[in-house]
Amino acid sequence: MIEFETVSKTYPGHAAAVSDFSLVVPSHRTVVLVGSSGSGKSTLLRTVNRMVEPTSGRVLIDGEDVRERDPVALRRSIGYVLQHGGLLPHRSILDNIATVPVLNGTPKRQARTAASELLERVGLDPRLGRRYPGQLSGGQQQRVGVARALAADPNILLMDEPFGAVDPIMRRELQEELLRLQADLHKTIVFVTHDVDEAFLLGDEVVVLREGGVIAQRGTPAEILGAPADDFVRDFVGADRAEREIHITTVDGRSIAVDGTGRPVGVLAP
Amino acid sequence: MNLFLDALAWLTDPAHWTGPGGVPARVLQHLAITFAAVTAAAILALPAGILIGHTRKGAGLVGAIAGAARAIPTLGLLTLLGLALGIGLNAPFIALIVLAVPSVLAGAYAGVQNVDTDITGAARAIGMNPRQVVLQVEIPLAAPVLIGGIRAATLQVVATATLAAYTADFGLGRYLFSGLKSRDYAEMLAGALLVAALALLLELLLAAAQRTAAKRIAAPAPGKSAAPKPDSPREKEPV
Numbered sequence: 001m002i003e004f005e006t007v008s009k010t011y012p013g014h015a016a017a018v019s020d021f022s023l024v025v026p027s028h029r030t031v032v033l034v035g036s037s038g039s040g041k042s043t044l045l046r047t048v049n050r051m052v053e054p055t056s057g058r059v060l061i062d063g064e065d066v067r068e069r070d071p072v073a074l075r076r077s078i079g080y081v082l083q084h085g086g087l088l089p090h091r092s093i094l095d096n097i098a099t100v101p102v103l104n105g106t107p108k109r110q111a112r113t114a115a116s117e118l119l120e121r122v123g124l125d126p127r128l129g130r131r132y133p134g135q136l137s138g139g140q141q142q143r144v145g146v147a148r149a150l151a152a153d154p155n156i157l158l159m160d161e162p163f164g165a166v167d168p169i170m171r172r173e174l175q176e177e178l179l180r181l182q183a184d185l186h187k188t189i190v191f192v193t194h195d196v197d198e199a200f201l202l203g204d205e206v207v208v209l210r211e212g213g214v215i216a217q218r219g220t221p222a223e224i225l226g227a228p229a230d231d232f233v234r235d236f237v238g239a240d241r242a243e244r245e246i247h248i249t250t251v252d253g254r255s256i257a258v259d260g261t262g263r264p265v266g267v268l269a270p
Numbered sequence: 271m272n273l274f275l276d277a278l279a280w281l282t283d284p285a286h287w288t289g290p291g292g293v294p295a296r297v298l299q300h301l302a303i304t305f306a307a308v309t310a311a312a313i314l315a316l317p318a319g320i321l322i323g324h325t326r327k328g329a330g331l332v333g334a335i336a337g338a339a340r341a342i343p344t345l346g347l348l349t350l351l352g353l354a355l356g357i358g359l360n361a362p363f364i365a366l367i368v369l370a371v372p373s374v375l376a377g378a379y380a381g382v383q384n385v386d387t388d389i390t391g392a393a394r395a396i397g398m399n400p401r402q403v404v405l406q407v408e409i410p411l412a413a414p415v416l417i418g419g420i421r422a423a424t425l426q427v428v429a430t431a432t433l434a435a436y437t438a439d440f441g442l443g444r445y446l447f448s449g450l451k452s453r454d455y456a457e458m459l460a461g462a463l464l465v466a467a468l469a470l471l472l473e474l475l476l477a478a479a480q481r482t483a484a485k486r487i488a489a490p491a492p493g494k495s496a497a498p499k500p501d502s503p504r505e506k507e508p509v
Contacts, residue, residue: 046395049395051391051394051395072397072398072399073397074397075394075395075396075397076396076397077397080392080395080396082388082392082395084388085392086388086389086391086392086393086395086396087392088389088392088393088406088407089389089411089487090410090411090486090487099396099398100396100397103397103398103402148396149396
């Protein structure tokens, strides 16, 4: 469980990046922070592993203030996936995945064997393990980033727009892969994105942020879409967008779902 | 009379290739003082440059030191040091270190500073401590530029090490000074040719080292440039 208690962060000479943010992320759930740039979502994520120290307020993991943990040990106990993969370009894929276990003292051979299994787990051919990050596609690198985050078997995964830099088809595959993994692993995931559809797909709970890290609304995707708290949320999640309005029409005796623009989007299950 | 042919004749004379004043002995001396001066400069300047590149603090200081040190005429410095320290190798050794430091410092600093902050940030975020970030990420990625600095320093030192013979009977510079005194221009030119050949040889070796270091660093992160085809073979397996 991760608790944010009235967390604020102000960078000198700037408006508050985050002010008085409080949230409880329950264990084994995926919470998605969604907002446009300037909403402080990445700043919030980075307070969990002490890459950012809050100006005031505190962050607790299972009841313990993260400031009481050694930052290096804390970071090794939390999986972290970044937008550009953040892989070390001079190390092979296997060595990249094995980085944290090796830092923690796992023998290299054993860590590499485990890394090879993780490659399969994230849907990659283990033979890619001997290649280097520069020889993989963007989507493959992101999968390696996920494998690296899982390598030390952390309880918590922090994901900072991990699929933001890959093409839409690849993004969809990566999202499905993450859902499949989460169904097996039950990690506590904090996921940051600016993409509402991604947030609704992945989040058990979604937190919509407005500028300065202020919560506009939080709830399940259905709650937010069904009852947007205000015009900001309504506009942000596109509740009024024509594609969000589904009607049912009957064609040849079958019920067809049609969106507000008249485009058929599916067939009603019998 | 052809000076160049005379120099070749001097070089091919077996009498010049034996004994304590022979070519092999002087080449070894020359290499030894070059190696010693560059090593000493590296011991002084590499940690400083890496630290400054890592912290990104004190870049102005590097510029000032490098600029000032480069403006010092080595012969003038050697004369001063020679007057202070007397005859022997100490004075040229110190002068050569002063000559080598700016290049080594600038290479180390620029190399480490230019490592992509996304990569070092990620290394920190997954739990590397500062020492591990420096040793396992910044130095390997900075290696080509860092070696480039050592390469530039080595070239300057190997050419300038001829000045060691100004205050000591040491190195290939001896042929230049004694040739000048006795008006044996063939000996002078032969000495100069040997120094040039040595400089070229070291240049080739260090350029190869730099290329090897660069090869170990694969393409940059995704989204910033197209990744090569997944099945393109890697040129060299790492050790």
